[in-house]
Amino acid sequence: MIKFLFKGLIRDRSRSLFPVLTVVTGVFLSVFLYSYLNGVVSQMINSTAHYQTGHLRIMTQAYAQEADQNPIDLAFIGVDNLLQTLNEKYHQMLWTPRIKFGGLLDIPDENKETKTQGPVIGMAVNLFSEFSPERKLLNIKDAIISGRMPNKTGEILIADEFAKKLKVAPSDTATLISSTMFGSMTMANFKIAGTVRFGIAAMDRAAIFTDISDIQFALDMQDAASEILGFFADDIYNDEQATLIAASFNKEFKNPDDPFSPRMGTLPNESGLADYLNMVGSMAIIIITIFVVTMSIVLWNAGLMGSLRRYGEIGLRLAIGEDKGHVYRTLILESVMIAIFGSVLGTLAGVGIAYLMQVHGLDFSFLFKKTSMMIPNELRARVTFGSFIIGFVPGIISTVLGTSIAGVGIYKRQTSQLFKELEV
Amino acid sequence: MNNSYLIKTERLKKIYPMGPTTLVALEGVNLIFKKGEFSGLVGPSGSGKTTLLNIIGTLDSPSQGSADVMGRKVETLSHKSAAQLRNQHIGFIFQTFNLLPVYTVFENVEFPLLLQNMATSERKKLVMEALEWVGLADRAQSKPAQLSGGQSQRVAIARAIVKKPELVIADEPTANLDAENSHHIMKTMVQLNKGLDTTFIFATHDEKVMHYLKRKISLNDGRVEKDEILEREMWK
Ligand SMILES: Nc1ncnc2c1ncn2[C@@H]1O[C@H](COP(=O)(O)OP(=O)(O)OP(=O)(O)O)[C@@H](O)[C@H]1O
Ligand SMILES: [Mg+2]
Numbered sequence: 001m002i003k004f005l006f007k008g009l010i011r012d013r014s015r016s017l018f019p020v021l022t023v024v025t026g027v028f029l030s031v032f033l034y035s036y037l038n039g040v041v042s043q044m045i046n047s048t049a050h051y052q053t054g055h056l057r058i059m060t061q062a063y064a065q066e067a068d069q070n071p072i073d074l075a076f077i078g079v080d081n082l083l084q085t086l087n088e089k090y091h092q093m094l095w096t097p098r099i100k101f102g103g104l105l106d107i108p109d110e111n112k113e114t115k116t117q118g119p120v121i122g123m124a125v126n127l128f129s130e131f132s133p134e135r136k137l138l139n140i141k142d143a144i145i146s147g148r149m150p151n152k153t154g155e156i157l158i159a160d161e162f163a164k165k166l167k168v169a170p171s172d173t174a175t176l177i178s179s180t181m182f183g184s185m186t187m188a189n190f191k192i193a194g195t196v197r198f199g200i201a202a203m204d205r206a207a208i209f210t211d212i213s214d215i216q217f218a219l220d221m222q223d224a225a226s227e228i229l230g231f232f233a234d235d236i237y238n239d240e241q242a243t244l245i246a247a248s249f250n251k252e253f254k255n256p257d258d259p260f261s262p263r264m265g266t267l268p269n270e271s272g273l274a275d276y277l278n279m280v281g282s283m284a285i286i287i288i289t290i291f292v293v294t295m296s297i298v299l300w301n302a303g304l305m306g307s308l309r310r311y312g313e314i315g316l317r318l319a320i321g322e323d324k325g326h327v328y329r330t331l332i333l334e335s336v337m338i339a340i341f342g343s344v345l346g347t348l349a350g351v352g353i354a355y356l357m358q359v360h361g362l363d364f365s366f367l368f369k370k371t372s373m374m375i376p377n378e379l380r381a382r383v384t385f386g387s388f389i390i391g392f393v394p395g396i397i398s399t400v401l402g403t404s405i406a407g408v409g410i411y412k413r414q415t416s417q418l419f420k421e422l423e424v
Numbered sequence: 425m426n427n428s429y430l431i432k433t434e435r436l437k438k439i440y441p442m443g444p445t446t447l448v449a450l451e452g453v454n455l456i457f458k459k460g461e462f463s464g465l466v467g468p469s470g471s472g473k474t475t476l477l478n479i480i481g482t483l484d485s486p487s488q489g490s491a492d493v494m495g496r497k498v499e500t501l502s503h504k505s506a507a508q509l510r511n512q513h514i515g516f517i518f519q520t521f522n523l524l525p526v527y528t529v530f531e532n533v534e535f536p537l538l539l540q541n542m543a544t545s546e547r548k549k550l551v552m553e554a555l556e557w558v559g560l561a562d563r564a565q566s567k568p569a570q571l572s573g574g575q576s577q578r579v580a581i582a583r584a585i586v587k588k589p590e591l592v593i594a595d596e597p598t599a600n601l602d603a604e605n606s607h608h609i610m611k612t613m614v615q616l617n618k619g620l621d622t623t624f625i626f627a628t629h630d631e632k633v634m635h636y637l638k639r640k641i642s643l644n645d646g647r648v649e650k651d652e653i654l655e656r657e658m659w660k
Contacts, residue, residue, distance in 0.1 A: 001538055004531070011526040316522045319483060320536045320583075321511025323504050 005334050019302050023342025023399055026295040027391035031350025034390040039382035041280050050137045053270035054229025055237050062259035070100045072181050077224045094133045097225035099124040099215050103178030107166050116166045122208045124215035147194025155193040157209040163195045170194050180220035188218035242266040296398040303406025331407045339399035343392045357381035431457040435489035438475050449475045450646040462617050464626040467643035473627035481593045482506040511539050515584030517594035521576040523568035530564040533583045554586040574605030591623045598630045606632045
């Protein structure tokens with residue numbers, strides 16, 4: 001009997017093609033949109049974590065209040081000690097100190113006169129230590145456009161775009177003009193080792209990257225850092241654990257009466273991504289719901305049209321002695337075959353195209369020219385286990401549901417009535 | 425069947441709702457059909473022929489009175505047991521041949537047997553036998569669209585008789601056929617009646633069909649007007 005139904009489906013394209021196309025389209029869109037959202041979100045989380053907040057972030061309470069102005073005078077002193085404690089107490093995380101600073105970058109000519117000059121944002125991280133996670137976190141190797149990694153003190157990386165604006169190239173000298181932790185003006189000379197592009201508009205416009213010890217020296221920040229970031233070893237943010245660690249840390253170290261005591265915050269709270277993540281979550285649910293409902297309605301109607309067209313066949317089958325319930329069950333069975341076929345095809349197409357977008361990415365940098373948000377220029381989808389079920393399951397449910405509703409008409413009609421259609 | 429009859433109707437009445445009033449399609453029909461009959465219902469359009477056939481074929485139930493078909497009361501039969509009765513004992517032939525267009529001739533004839541969970545080899549044997557009865561064994565793999573009207577109707581006959589039913593009900597089987605094909609399929613059915621002792625009940629306007637009938641029942645306005653046994657050369 002199944003073979004018989006299957007033959008019917010294959011030979012009668014009008015019976016199978018439209019429902020299959022509907023399922024394929026719906027499932028494809030669900031899968032693709034889900035993977036796409038997933039990609040955008042995880043990319044956003046990753047780049048926010050890597051370049052900005054870590055999975056956990058420690059700053060002084062005073063610094064935290066004005067963090068976006070990089071107030072190095074409020075930086076935390078006693079980094080080495082705290083790092084040691086952190087590595088002992090929370091050894092499941094990788095801890096790394098950073099300094100964010102601002103200033104002017106001055107490029108001298110042969111006569112040591114200013115050739116070009118521009119405001120700069122700097123990030124000082126542990127570039128040299130072999131235990132440092134920074135090279136990997138910042139993905140520096142892939143980001144280098146010209147020149148090389150700094151390998152000794154006094155060498156820096158400069159954003160490629162910024163370098164072009166300032167007309168400098170690797171092995172040129174640049175002078176940082178800034179103020180020390182204690183407020184006096186200071187100048188420091190650096191040698192440009194290479195230029196980089198991270199694909200993040202805010203950083204590619206006017207940034208330099210230095211080793212943290214150089215900046216601690218230049219800005220008089222002995223044993224100090226703007227922040228200490230913590231990362232999960234597998235680089236996947238785990239909110240439950242992060243919240244626990246932050247709570248335990250704050251209980252022990254945070255002193256409400258001392259603005260220079262450290263406090264720890266988690267990625268969503270530090271970045272303001274919390275609301276955004278919630279929004280994305282509900283958007284995904286809404287999108288999937290809309291697809292399921294629309295698909296069910298479309299397939300219900302397709303089922304109705306299909307069974308209207310097939311009243312003749314159904315009447316005949318009843319006359320031949322098929323039971324109504326059996327006819328109904330075979331209609332459902334047909335829809336299950338269609339559903340599985342369509343859902344598999346739609347899922348494969350959705351996952352396939354999403355995967356292409358995961359590997360290649362689309363460049364949206366022109367949209368973010370002016371933004372200071374850590375939005376990656378390249379949007380990439382992300383295929384996860386969820387991608388495989390997010391369309392498949394609703395695809396099957398809506399097809400079978402649509403057909404079940406449509407098929408009720410067969411039950412409602414009198415046998416002789418269905419049979420009448422034969423005489424038309 | 426210990427009874428001497430195959431079908432017996434008593435004071436059969438069928439009423440259809442027609443807006444605020446009702447339409448009486450059958451009234452006071454008392455008929456008995458015996459095994460092996462070759463009978464026809466004749467009468468003007470709207471006289472109730474199809475309605476009566478549908479009740480006898482358990483596709484519809486009477487409004488009043490009773491219809492006993494092979495020992496079952498149609499008026500109290502459930503959907504399921506009616507389907508089972510049709511599946512095992514009744515074959516239908518329609519004016520429009522109603523072959524399923526996506527299936528081959530073989531598969532169309534095979535369909536009633538699929539519902540009986542019969543083994544493949546057994547099915548194949550019965551299908552080819554039925555196709556041989558109607559002279560279409562060589563067209564088993566054709567699609568209905570490739571057949572003439574007469575051939576299509578013969579496939580429908582094969583489908584009706586493949587399960588060797590006691591009763592075949594044929595509603596205007598020749599209405600869409602030319603004279604030659606009409607005679608051809610009527611002869612086929614006469615042979616089946618003789619060979620398998622299958623009971624045939626027709627509804628028809630067609631003089632050519634009446635020419636073959638052993639018994640002619642005339643309906644008018646839902647009532648039996650005349651019920652005559654005919655003497656025919658070919659039945660001797
Ligand atoms: N489902 C129905 N609802 C209402 N009236 C019906 C229905 N089916 C049949 N009738 C009416 O019952 C009467 C008998 O119809 P029936 O189809 O039995 O006639 P018939 O003798 O087969 O006619 P024909 O020779 O045209 O096929 C007709 O007046 C018809 O309009
Ligand atoms: Mg009729």
